Amino acid sequence: MRKSFVKTVMVLAIMTVAATSLVAQKYAIVFKNTGNPYGEKQMAGFKAGIEEQKFEAILRAPDAPTAEAQIQIIDQLIAQKVASICIVGNDFDALTPVLKKAAAAGIKVFSLDSSVNPAARLTHVNQADSVKIGQTLIQGAYDMIGGKGEIAILSATSQASNQNLWIDYMKKELTLPKYKDVKLVKVAYGDDLRDKSVSETEGLLKSFPNLKCIIAPTTVGIAAAGKVITDKKLIGKVFITGLGLPSEMASYIENKACPYMYLWNPIDVGYLGAFTATALVSGKIKGAVGDKFSASRLGAYAVTKAPDGGTEVLLGPPFKFDAKNIGDWKTVY
Numbered sequence: 083m084r085k086s087f088v089k090t091v092m093v094l095a096i097m098t099v100a101a102t103s104l105v106a107q108k109y110a111i112v113f114k115n116t117g118n119p120y121g122e123k124q125m126a127g128f129k130a131g132i133e134e135q136k137f138e139a140i141l142r143a144p145d146a147p148t149a150e151a152q153i154q155i156i157d158q159l160i161a162q163k164v165a166s167i168c169i170v171g172n173d174f175d176a177l178t179p180v181l182k183k184a185a186a187a188g189i190k191v192f193s194l195d196s197s198v199n200p201a202a203r204l205t206h207v208n209q210a211d212s213v214k215i216g217q218t219l220i221q222g223a224y225d226m227i228g229g230k231g232e233i234a235i236l237s238a239t240s241q242a243s244n245q246n247l248w249i250d251y252m253k254k255e256l257t258l259p260k261y262k263d264v265k266l267v268k269v270a271y272g273d274d275l276r277d278k279s280v281s282e283t284e285g286l287l288k289s290f291p292n293l294k295c296i297i298a299p300t301t302v303g304i305a306a307a308g309k310v311i312t313d314k315k316l317i318g319k320v321f322i323t324g325l326g327l328p329s330e331m332a333s334y335i336e337n338k339a340c341p342y343m344y345l346w347n348p349i350d351v352g353y354l355g356a357f358t359a360t361a362l363v364s365g366k367i368k369g370a371v372g373d374k375f376s377a378s379r380l381g382a383y384a385v386t387k388a389p390d391g392g393t394e395v396l397l398g399p400p401f402k403f404d405a406k407n408i409g410d411w412k413t414v415y
């Protein structure tokens with residue numbers, strides 16, 4: 083009798099500990115900054131994936147897109163004892179010490195969308211092949227301007243590792259003989275802030291009156307550029323392309339300010355991040371090349387080698403949006 087009572091108490095205690103640790107498992111994502119509809123969709127996908135697995139998601143983003151502001155948030159998350167941190171880096175290197183501190187506290191750290199140094203992450207969830215993004219954007223601009231003329235890039239912050247990587251591959255593509263008549267005149271930075279992106283676009287138009295195309299590899303930048311070109315009645319004279327949200331860009335694709343652009347599904351990027359997070363925490367994967375896991379409705383994924391020497395989980399190819407298909411996508415994301 084006494085024995086079975088002790089046994090029952092022990093079983094209950096074990097069950098309580100197990101239940102508490104399940105309930106207490108918190109999975110955090112830290113985006114670049116607030117006020118970016120792309121970031122909101124990415125975080126919504128992460129939350130959906132975490133909640134589908136019955137865990138708790140913590141969604142954070144600083145007001146300003148700086149590494150300093152993200153460091154403060156990460157320190158808070160370490161104190162909260164989260165199980166995992168998924169970081170959308172505002173800087174490739176500056177977050178390394180705080181992320182290493184998180185890892186030393188037993189937190190599984192990985193980056194998504196905008197990578198951090200491989201020394202500070204277990205893996206990186208990459209939305210699309212970075213080399214292909216760079217090549218595709220230059221090829222798209224080349225076709226738009228008929229193979230010759232001045233082009234400019236309107237980026238996010240000068241420290242954003244995803245944009246910087248894509249810009250590097252754009253520059254590499256431009257060295258091919260095919261592009262001998264295409265001149266990249268400037269890389270401007272709108273910091274993923276709407277007003278700054280508008281004024282940087284205006285600055286480009288003023289400084290380079292012969293500009294033929296602005297490539298904005300940021301959803302905030304491309305929407306701002308689309309608005310400026312439309313408001314200034316420059317449609318057909320200066321083209322816009324880059325990476326944009328169909329919901330924000332539909333009117334600029336329809337009015338031909340932006341004949342076509344590219345993106346992937348930001349909800350899926352976040353959702354894939356959620357399953358990467360739980361696979362790391364459960365020990366199913368370590369972030370090493372060859373590790374495999376399932377991302378529920380997205381299917382099976384494997385960890386592969388990333389071009390920066392670390393590893394990554396690649397969502398899939400980028401998608402082209404133009405006048406023919408934008409109507410199907412503008413209400414989706």
Ligand code: RAM
Pocket residue numbers: 114118120121195196238242244274299300301302325326
């Ligand atoms: C902006 C952000 C984000 C990037 C997209 C394309 O919203 O900079 O990190 O992936 O653009």
